[in-house]
Amino acid sequence: MPPRRATYRLQLHAGFTFADAAAAVPYLAELGISHLYLSPVLQAAPGSTHGYDIVDPDRVNGELGGEDGFRALVAAAHAAGLGILLDIVPNHMSIAGTANRWWVDVLENGPASYYAHHFDVDWGAGDERVLLPVLAERYGRALTSGGLQLARGRGGLEVRAGELQFPVSPPALGRIVRRAGERIAHPELQFIGDALSALPPSADSGARRRRHRDRAVLLARLAELGDRVAHALDEEIAAINADPVELDAILEAQNYRLAHWSVAGSQLSYRRFFDIDSLVGIRVELPDVFAAGHRRILGWVDDGTVDGLRVDHVDGLRDPAGYLRRLSEAWDEAARPPWIVVEKILSGDEQLPASWPVAGTTGYEVMNRIAALLVDRDGERALTDAFTEYTGQAWDPAGESRRARLDVLSDALHSELARLTEAAVRACGASPACRDYTRAEIEAAIAELLAGYPTYRTYLGDDATCERGREGPLWIDEPRDATRGGVNRTASPGERGRESPLSIDDPRDATRGGVNAPALPAQRGRESPLSMSDRGRIAHAARAALAARPELDRDLIGFLEAALAFELPGAEAIGLARAAQQVSGPVVAKGDEDTLQYRQVRLLARCEVGSDLARFAIEPDEAHAGFAAGGPHALLATSTHDAKRGEDVRARLAVLSELPEAWRAAVLRWRARAEAGWGGVAPDRVFEYTMWQTLVGAWPLAQDRAQRFAEKATREARLRTSWRRPDPAYEAARRRWLAAVYADAGLVAELAAFAAELQPHGDRNSLAQLLIKLTAPGVPDFYQGSELRDDALVDPDNRRPVDLAARARGLRELVIAGDGAGARSGGELGAAKLWTIHRVLALRSRTPDVLAAPYRALAASGTHARRVFAFARGDDLVTVVPRLGVRASGWQDTALALPPGTWRDVLTGREVAGGLQAVAALWRSFPIALVLRVGA
Numbered sequence: 001m002p003p004r005r006a007t008y009r010l011q012l013h014a015g016f017t018f019a020d021a022a023a024a025v026p027y028l029a030e031l032g033i034s035h036l037y038l039s040p041v042l043q044a045a046p047g048s049t050h051g052y053d054i055v056d057p058d059r060v061n062g063e064l065g066g067e068d069g070f071r072a073l074v075a076a077a078h079a080a081g082l083g084i085l086l087d088i089v090p091n092h093m094s095i096a097g098t099a100n101r102w103w104v105d106v107l108e109n110g111p112a113s114y115y116a117h118h119f120d121v122d123w124g125a126g127d128e129r130v131l132l133p134v135l136a137e138r139y140g141r142a143l144t145s146g147g148l149q150l151a152r153g154r155g156g157l158e159v160r161a162g163e164l165q166f167p168v169s170p171p172a173l174g175r176i177v178r179r180a181g182e183r184i185a186h187p188e189l190q191f192i193g194d195a196l197s198a199l200p201p202s203a204d205s206g207a208r209r210r211r212h213r214d215r216a217v218l219l220a221r222l223a224e225l226g227d228r229v230a231h232a233l234d235e236e237i238a239a240i241n242a243d244p245v246e247l248d249a250i251l252e253a254q255n256y257r258l259a260h261w262s263v264a265g266s267q268l269s270y271r272r273f274f275d276i277d278s279l280v281g282i283r284v285e286l287p288d289v290f291a292a293g294h295r296r297i298l299g300w301v302d303d304g305t306v307d308g309l310r311v312d313h314v315d316g317l318r319d320p321a322g323y324l325r326r327l328s329e330a331w332d333e334a335a336r337p338p339w340i341v342v343e344k345i346l347s348g349d350e351q352l353p354a355s356w357p358v359a360g361t362t363g364y365e366v367m368n369r370i371a372a373l374l375v376d377r378d379g380e381r382a383l384t385d386a387f388t389e390y391t392g393q394a395w396d397p398a399g400e401s402r403r404a405r406l407d408v409l410s411d412a413l414h415s416e417l418a419r420l421t422e423a424a425v426r427a428c429g430a431s432p433a434c435r436d437y438t439r440a441e442i443e444a445a446i447a448e449l450l451a452g453y454p455t456y457r458t459y460l461g462d463d464a465t466c467e468r469g470r471e472g473p474l475w476i477d478e479p480r481d482a483t484r485g486g487v488n489r490t491a492s493p494g495e496r497g498r499e500s501p502l503s504i505d506d507p508r509d510a511t512r513g514g515v516n517a518p519a520l521p522a523q524r525g526r527e528s529p530l531s532m533s534d535r536g537r538i539a540h541a542a543r544a545a546l547a548a549r550p551e552l553d554r555d556l557i558g559f560l561e562a563a564l565a566f567e568l569p570g571a572e573a574i575g576l577a578r579a580a581q582q583v584s585g586p587v588v589a590k591g592d593e594d595t596l597q598y599r600q601v602r603l604l605a606r607c608e609v610g611s612d613l614a615r616f617a618i619e620p621d622e623a624h625a626g627f628a629a630g631g632p633h634a635l636l637a638t639s640t641h642d643a644k645r646g647e648d649v650r651a652r653l654a655v656l657s658e659l660p661e662a663w664r665a666a667v668l669r670w671r672a673r674a675e676a677g678w679g680g681v682a683p684d685r686v687f688e689y690t691m692w693q694t695l696v697g698a699w700p701l702a703q704d705r706a707q708r709f710a711e712k713a714t715r716e717a718r719l720r721t722s723w724r725r726p727d728p729a730y731e732a733a734r735r736r737w738l739a740a741v742y743a744d745a746g747l748v749a750e751l752a753a754f755a756a757e758l759q760p761h762g763d764r765n766s767l768a769q770l771l772i773k774l775t776a777p778g779v780p781d782f783y784q785g786s787e788l789r790d791d792a793l794v795d796p797d798n799r800r801p802v803d804l805a806a807r808a809r810g811l812r813e814l815v816i817a818g819d820g821a822g823a824r825s826g827g828e829l830g831a832a833k834l835w836t837i838h839r840v841l842a843l844r845s846r847t848p849d850v851l852a853a854p855y856r857a858l859a860a861s862g863t864h865a866r867r868v869f870a871f872a873r874g875d876d877l878v879t880v881v882p883r884l885g886v887r888a889s890g891w892q893d894t895a896l897a898l899p900p901g902t903w904r905d906v907l908t909g910r911e912v913a914g915g916l917q918a919v920a921a922l923w924r925s926f927p928i929a930l931v932l933r934v935g936a
Contacts, residue, residue, distance in 0.1 A: 001083060001304075001307050001336055002034045002035065002081055002082060002083045002307070003034060003845075003848055004034060004035065004308075004339070004633055004779045005032065005033070005034035005035075005779070005841060005844045005845060005848075006032060006033050006034055006035070006774075006779060006780045006781070006782065006837075006841050006844070007033065007034070007035045007036075007037040007085050007635065007779060007780075007781045007782065008028050008031075008033040008035070008036060008037055008781075008782045008784070009037040009038075009039070009640070009641065009781065009782065009783045009784055010024070010036060010037065010038055010039065010784055011039050011049075011050065011641060011784055011799055012038060012039050012040075012041065012051060012061075012064050013048065013049045013050065013051070013063070013064070014047070014063040014064070015801065016801070017063075017064045017065045017069060018041075018064050018065035018069035018070050018072065018073040019065055019069060019072070019073075021036065021038070021073050022072055022073045022076040022077075023804075024804045024808075025073075025076045025077055025080050025082060026080065026808070027804060027805075027807065027808035027811065028080075028082065029080040029081060029082055030808070030811060030812075030815070030838075031787065031811060031834075031837060031838055031841065032837065032838055032840075032841025032842055032844070032845060033082065033782070033841070034081075034082060034083060034845075035082060035083045035084065035085045035307060035308065035779075036073075036077050036082055036083070036084055036085070037085040037087070037310065037781065038084060038085070038086050038087060039051045039052075039087050039641075040052060040054060040061075040086075040087050040088065040089050040312075041060055041061055041064060041070055041086065042054050042056065042057050042059065042060065042061060042089075042296065042297075043055055043056035043057075043058075043059040043060065043061050043062065043099070044061055044063075044094065045094040045096050045097060045099060045278075046063070046097065046099060047063075048061075048063070048094075049796070049799065050641075050799070051087070051089075052089050052092075052279075052312065053093075053094035053096065053278070053279060054089050054093050054094060055093060055094050055097075055099040055100040056099065056100065056101065057093075057292065057293045057294070057295070057296060057297075058295060058296060059296075060296075074305050083307035083308070084305065084306045084307055084308075085306075085307060085308040085309070085310055085339070085341075086297070086300070086306045086308070086309055086310065087309075087310045087312060088294075088297055088309050088310065088311060088312065089312045089313075090282065090284045090293065090294075090311060090312070090317065090323065091273065091281060091282060091284070091312065091313045091314075091316035091317055092272070092273040092279040092280060092281050092282055092313075092316070093119075093279070093280060093282055094278055094279055094280075095278055095279070095280050096278040097164075097165075098155075098165055102115040102118055102119075103115070103119070103280070104167055106118075106119060106121075106130070106255070107130065107166055107167050107254070107255055107256050108167035108168070108169055108170070108255065109169070109170070109211070109212075109255065110123075110128060110129070110130075110169070110201070110255030111123050111128060111201075111203045111255075112200070112201055112202060112203050112207070112208050112211055114208065114212070116203060117283060117286060117289070118282060118283060118286075118289050118292070119270060119280050119281065119282060119283065120270060120271035120280070120281035120282065120283050121269060121270045121271075121280075122269045122270065122419065122422075127257070127269075128255075129254065129255055129256055129257045129269070130255065130256040130257070130269055130270060131256070131257050131259060131263065131267060131268055131269045131270075132166075132256050132257065132258050132259065133259045133260065133261050133262070133263040133264035133268070133277055134161060134164055134258060134259075134261060134277075135147065135148075135161055135258055135259060135260045135261060136162060136260075136261065137260065138260050139258060139259055139260065142161065142258075143244040143247055143248055144244050146241075147161060147162065148160070148161055148247065148251065148258065149241050150168070150176075150237045150240055150241055150247070150250065151237065152230075152233065152234065152237065153165060155167075156168070156173075156219065157173055157176065157233075157237070159251065159254070159258075161258060166254070166256065166258075168250075168254070169253060169254050169255050170196045170197070170199045170211075170215055171196065171197045171199070171201075171253055172250050172253035172254060173193075173196050174192075174193045174194065174195070174196030174197030174198070174199075175193065175197060175250070175253065176193070176233070176236055176237070176240070176250070177189060177190075177192055177193035177196060177222065177233070178190050178193025178194055178197065179193070179236050180193070180229070180232040180233045180235070180236040181193055181232070183232050183235060183236060184228065184229075184232045186225075186228075186229065186232070188221075188225070189222075189225065189229055189232070192218050192221060192222050195214065195218050196215070196218055199211045199214055199215055261277075262724075264277045264415060265411060265412070265414050265415065265724060266414050266415060266418060267415055267418055268415040268418075268419065271416075271419070271582065272415075272416075273313070273316065273586075274412075274413075274586045274589065274590060275408075275412040275413055275586075275590065281316070281582075283318070284317060284318075284323060285317065285318045285319045285322060285323065287326075290323070290326060294327075294330075297309070297330075298330045301330040301331060302330060304336075307339060308339030308340065308341065308359075309327065309339070309340050309341075310340075310341050310342075310343065310362060311323075311324070311327070311340060311341070311342045311343065311358075312343050313343055313585075314342040314343060314344050315344060315345075315456050315457050315582075315585035316582055316585060316586075317582070318578055318581075318582060319461075320342075320353075320356065320459060321353060321355045321356055321459065324340060324342070324356050324357055324358055325355075325357055327340060328340060328357040328358075338357060338358075338359075339359055339633060340357065340358045340359060341358060341359050341360055341361060341362050341633075341634060341635055342356070342358050342360075342361055342362070343361070343362050344361045344362075344364075344456075345364055345365075345456050345589075345609065345610040346361065346364070346365045346610070347454060347455040347456065347610070347612065348454070348455075348612060348615075350455050353459050359631055359632075359633035359634050360630070360631040360633065360634020360635065360778070361634055361635065362635045362637060362640065362781070363634065363635040363636050363637030363640075363778070363781055364608075364609050364610040364637065364640070364642075365610060365626070366626075366630070366635075366636045366637055366638070366773070366776075366778070367608060367609075367610075367637050367638050367639075367640070367643070367647075368608055368610050368611050368612075369618065369623055369626050369627070370623075370638060370769045370772055370773070371605055371606060371608060371611075371650050371654065371769075372606065372615060372616075372617050372618040372623075373617075373618055373619075373620070373623045373869065373883060374605075374651060374654040374765045374768065374769065374883055374884075375603065375605060375606060375616060375617040375654050375657045376617060376657040376658045376884045377616060377617040377619070377657075378657075379656070379657035379658060379659075379660040380616040380617065380657070382660035382661060382664065383602055383603055383616075383656065383657060383660045383663070384602055385664075386602075386660060386663060386664040386667070387600075387601065387602040387689065389664070389668075390664075390667055390668065390671065390685060390688070390689050391601075391685040391686050391688075391689050392685055393599070393600075393685075393686060395600065395602060396600075397596070397600050397612075397613035397614045398614065400596055400599055400600050401451075401591065401592055401596050401613075402451045402452065402544075402548060404591040404592065404595035404596040404599065404718075405450065405451040405587055405588070405590075405591030405592070405595075406447060406448075406451050406591075407591070407595060407718055408587065408590040408591050408594075408595060408718075409447050409450065409451070409587060409591075410447075411718070411722070411724060412590055412723075412724065413583075413586060413587060413590060416583050416586065416587070417443065417446065417447055417450075417583075418443075419579070419583075420446055420450075420576070420579055420580060420583050421439065421442055421443040421446055423572070423575055423576040423579050423580075424442045424443075424445075424446050424560060424563075424576050425439055425442055426572040426575070426576070427563050427568070427570070427572040427573045427575070427576045428442060428556075428559070429572070430570050430572040430573070431559070431568070431570075431573075433555070433559055434555070434556060434559045437553070437556055441553065441556060442556070442560075444549075444552065445545065445552055445553070445556050445557055445560055446560065446580075448544075448545035448548060448549050448552060448557075449541045449542060449545050449557070449560060449561070449564070450541070450580075450583065450584055450587045451541075451544075451545070451548070451587075451591070452540065452541040452542075452543075452544030452545055452548070453537065453540075453541050453584050453587070453588055454532070454537050454540050454541070455537055455588075456584065456585040456588045456589065457581050457582075457584045457585045457588075458534035458535075458537055458538060458564075458565075458581055458584070459534055459581070460534050460535070460565060460566045460577065460581070461566045461574070461577060461578060461581070534565075535565050538561055538564050538565050539561065541561075542557050542558070542560075542561040545557055560576075563576050563577055564576070564577050564580050565577070593609055593610075594716045595716060595717065595718055596613065597611070597613070597644065598686075598690065598713050598714075598716045598717035599686060599717050599719065600613050601686060601689055601690045601693070602616075603616070603653065603654075603656060603657060603693075604644075604645065604650075604653050604690065604693045604694065604697065605650045605651075605653035605654040605656070605657075605697075607644060608643065608644050608645075608650065609640075609642050609643060609644065616657075617657065619866065620857070620859075620866065620869050620883075621857070623869065624855075624857035624871060627772075627776045627777060627855055627871070628777070628855045628856075628857070630776060630777040630778045630855075631777070631778065632777055632778065632779075632852065633778070633779055634778045634779065635778065635779050635780075635781040636773045636776060636778040636779060636780045636781060637773075637781045637783070638769055638770070638773050638786070639782075639783040639786040639790050639792070639798075640781075640783055641783065641795065641798060641799065642795065643783075643792075643794070643798065644793075644794045645694075645697065645698070645792065645793050645794060646698075646786065646790030646791055646792035646793070646798065647766065647769060647770075647786060647790050648762065648763075648766045648789050648790045648791060648829065649694075649697040649698045649790070649791055649792070649793070650697075651762045651763075651765035651766040651769060652696070652697050652755075652758050652759065652761075652762025652763075652765070652766075653693055653696075653697040653758075653762075654762070654765055655758045655761040655762050655765065655886060656693070656758070658761070658884055658886040658887065659757075659758075659886060662757075666692075666750070666754055667689065667692050669750075670692060670747060670750065670751070671685075671688060673744065673746075673747050674688070674737065674740060674741050674744070674747065676740070677736055677737035677738075677739075677740035677741065678733050678736070678737050679733055679736060681729060681730060681733035683737075684714065684719070684720050684730070684734065686717060686719060687710065687713065687714050687717070687719075687720075687734065688737075690713050691706070691710060691713075691738065691741075692751075694706070694709060694713075694793065695741075695751050695755075696751060696754050696755045696758060697755075697758075698791045698793060699751060699752060699755035700752070700755075701791070703738070703739070703742045705793065705797055706738060706742075707735060707738060707739075708796075708797065709793045709794065709797060710734060710735070710738055711731070711734075712794055713794075714730075714731070714734060761885060761886050763829045763832075763927075764882055764885055764927045764928075765883070766789075766829055766833065767829075767832060767833065767836065767881070767927055767928045768869070768881035768882060768883060768927075768928055770833055770836055770837070770928075771836060771840070771879055771881050771928045771930060772869070772879065772881060774836070774837065774840040774841070774844075775840065775851065775871075775873065775877070775879045775930060776855065776871075776879075777855050780841075782837070783798075784802045784804075785802035785804075785807075787807060787830075787833055787834050787837055788807060788810070788829075788830030788833060788834060789828075789829045789830045789833070807834070810830070810831065810834055811834055811838060814831065814834060814835050814838065815838070832926075835907070836907060836928070839906050839907055839930075840906065840907075840930065843906055843930075843932070847932075847936065850873060850874065850876050850877050850932070850936055851873055851877070852873075853873045853874025853875070853876070853877070854873070854874060855871060855872075855873060856871060856872045856873075856874075857870075857871050858870040858871055858872055858878065858880075858896060858897075860894055860895060860896045860919060861894070861895055861896075861897075861916075862891075862892065862893040862894035862895050863891075863892045863893055863894055864888040864891055864892060864894040865894055866884070867882060867883055867884045867885060867888045867891075867894070868880065868881075868882060868883070868894060868896065868919055869881050869882075869883050870896055872899075875899060875933070876932060876933040876936035877930070877931070877932050877933070877936070878896075878898060878903070878929075878930070878931050879929075879930055880896055880919060880922055880923075880928070880929040880930075880931070881928045881929075882919070882923065882927060882928070890920060891918070891919050891920040891923075893918075894918070894919050894920070895916045895917060895918050895919060896916070896917055896919055896922070897915065897916050897917075898912070898913075898914045898915060898916075898917055898931065899914055899933075900914040900915070901914045901933050901934065901935075902914070902933070902934040903931040903932065903933055903934065904931065904932055904934050905922070905926075905929055905930065905931050905932075906930040906931070906932050907926050907928065907929065907930055908925050908926050908929075910924075910925070911934070912931065
């Protein structure tokens with residue numbers, strides 16, 4: 001296993017295959033990368049551009065080059081000394097088309113399928129059919145318009161809905177075959193039809209085996225009966241297609257129910273990935289499902305093909321701790337310790353559960369920590385006022401977060417809310433305490449609870465993490481004294497608000513609280529999640545729900561709070577708790593990342609995956625504490641495939657915090673100049689404010705890229721348009737407005753001039769964040785192409801093709817030059833980044849012990865001390881970078897004390913003596929410094 005020096009993320013797809021990745025290996029090895037970090041490689045849906053829509057976990061993706069291509073890539077990487085970190089997708093599979101044989105079998109056989117338990121489907125909830133919202137027109141119209149048809153395909157009889165195909169269940173097929181046999185007086189065909197109709201529907205293992213055995217025999221015999229039978233079947237199919245009533249009867253006999261696509265917004269019978277109907281949840285917590293989905297992956301770990309695993313969407317799993325423990329067992333810890341990193345958003349000071357056998361996360365918290373470090377806290381008030389003045393919107397991240405989450409719960413994730421409400425109705429129905437609450441009351445309470453979670457999810461219900469799983473509150477069947485009250489005691493109006501089922505003398509500490517605990521602070525984010533247990537986070541959500549909606553029934557909220565905390569006995573309550581833990585993450589993600597951060601756009605540098613908008617900036621002490629606590633094998637990221645914008649766009653936008661008044665004056669001037677672009681449509685000021693920042697942050701930005709970003713930003717914001725309900729008139733006006741901006745030569749010149757003013761300061765920020773990432777504890781991660789200027793915007797813009805050959809040529813030129821003088825000349829940011837990466841990764845390779853030494857914060861002295869960020873790794877390496885440099889003219893008397901000895905700058909080769917050194921001298925020929933003790 002190569003030492004974990006640095007990872008380089010490659011996005012694989014049909015346009016960038018295993019062969020293309022193998023061709024890049026020499027360049028990445030020369031750059032100093034130790035591990036190729038590959039997007040998923042298992043068979044994905046046809047045409048997938050990302051690999052997260054897996055359809056077959058037993059095959060390597062043929063569009064990428066298949067098994068042979070993958071083996072060739074691994075061989076090339078290993079020959080060059082590179083390992084493989086592989087992205088895996090345990091939470092969901094794609095059910096688009098017919099490529100997923102597991103899912104096709106489920107649609108054909110329903111609960112009797114061998115794979116029925118593989119998918120998170122509500123088989124026991126009333127109608128035991130899978131709802132498929134795939135029709136382009138309403139079901140009734142599709143029946144009569146020809147949009148739904150029976151047909152014979154290569155795999156037998158199928159239902160067709162446009163270009164989509166679905167299998168026919170054996171009972172429905174039997175009905176058709178029987179009638180075809182009657183049509184031509186064919187006794188054997190009639191027998192086959194009757195036998196198909198009589199196949200056992202039970203999910204019992206013995207009955208299931210008989211069903212599949214007999215079905216295979218019957219279908220094989222049916223295929224042997226010749227042209228006369230085929231002609232009779234065709235006639236019967238034609239008759240059914242001509243009779244909507246008969247066609248409906250056949251479709252009603254399927255194990256699925258076809259419906260208009262819009263139905264997905266309100267009712268689904270399966271857990272999906274966020275709001276993507278074609279991605280269905282997998283029950284990977286079941287041992288046989290885990291084994292079936294991980295056979296190839298675990299084999300690669302076992303034989304050394306893969307060195308590490310990146311687990312996608314770990315919060316979507318029913319039992320993350322159990323899953324990760326099972327995954328880690330694939331490694332022989334004595335010979336090769338596990339290397340598992342998880343895609344996980346840590347909110348505030350939240351820490352990964354101690355029971356998880358992982359190296360850490362993929363680094364979103366690092367990305368946000370560095371971004372906040374580069375923002376000037378002194379500009380917060382002015383930028384807040386500028387946002388409010390321009391948009392007319394109040395700056396209210398806490399309130400707007402709740403509104404955004406409730407918006408997505410009523411729209412994109414309403415099916416998830418409906419499924420969770422159904423579970424809550426069952427839990428309430430099982431308890432006399434809450435049996436008479438209506439479904440509407442329960443749905444409102446559940447929605448308000450989910451809208452107030454301070455973290456993406458909780459991890460209760462597991463022996464390693466559950467804090468009160470076996471100890472519940474006192475309910476109907478337990479006595480309470482008069483001071484405690486309870487759900488079976490009617491409270492007077494004066495008492496309501498002071499008591500709850502988790503009552504005032506319940507033995508809980510203040511951090512765990514309950515709905516009667518102290519009031520919430522004015523802004524979410526000032527109460528550190530670190531001060532809470534998972535139980536306390538649920539209590540926080542309960543208090544927030546009552547604060548937002550005082551009319552909610554306190555007893556109902558208390559009951560649901562206790563249920564979500566695994567404090568109530570019974571399968572219904574526990575099922576509700578487990579389901580809620582899988583739903584809360586998508587609610588927070590869609591509400592905050594994909595809605596809130598396109599509404600509360602005070603400073604886009606702080607609108608990023610995992611950002612807390614209430615935290616404008618952090619100071620060096622807080623950043624040092626975060627880096628010092630980092631694990632040595634966790635990833636350190638500054639750009640990812642999920643990021644809202646590239647690292648260098650964020651670095652440039654951070655400069656606005658140092659120039660808030662100049663920014664305010666500019667955007668108000670630009671607003672007036674571009675006003676006519678909206679025509680007769682009311683202007684969208686939030687979008688405009690987003691777009692001005694995007695233009696100056698990524699300038700020069702081609703109009704086609706800007707237009708694509710504009711569509712995504714406004715649809716995600718859900719203020720004037722959305723993905724599910726686009727407003728054509730508004731969107732046409734938005735496109736005209738942006739086109740008018742680009743057509744105004746004077747305005748474009750002003751934008752370019754403002755961007756040029758920001759650029760040198762933004763470039764300095766970019767180099768600072770790069771050096772921090774390269775030298776802080778952890779494994780620096782590079783998203784494809786980000787080793788040069790990274791001006792990417794949100795997906796899919798950040799998946800544009802990357803010219804790795806040009807980067808290889810640039811690196812060779814730097815290496816030939818030897819001293820990197822051109823890279824340090826202050827010209828092109830890309831060359832400076834490439835030089836810095838190459839030099840520091842060479843140091844990590846040459847002296848790994850130096851970068852493994854303890855992290856120690858260093859403090860500068862002098863006028864601009866807070867504008868310097870410095871730290872040591874042990875006694876032999878010191879990182880010194882600037883922050884907030886717009887007003888630090890000459891850095892004046894600011895200095896940093898180096899330990900005694902002679903030091904050499906890794907980036908410039910210049911030697912300096914120990915003792916007090918002016919930072920201006922350290923940055924004389926390059927705006928960042930990494931000094932190594934000579935002889936180390």
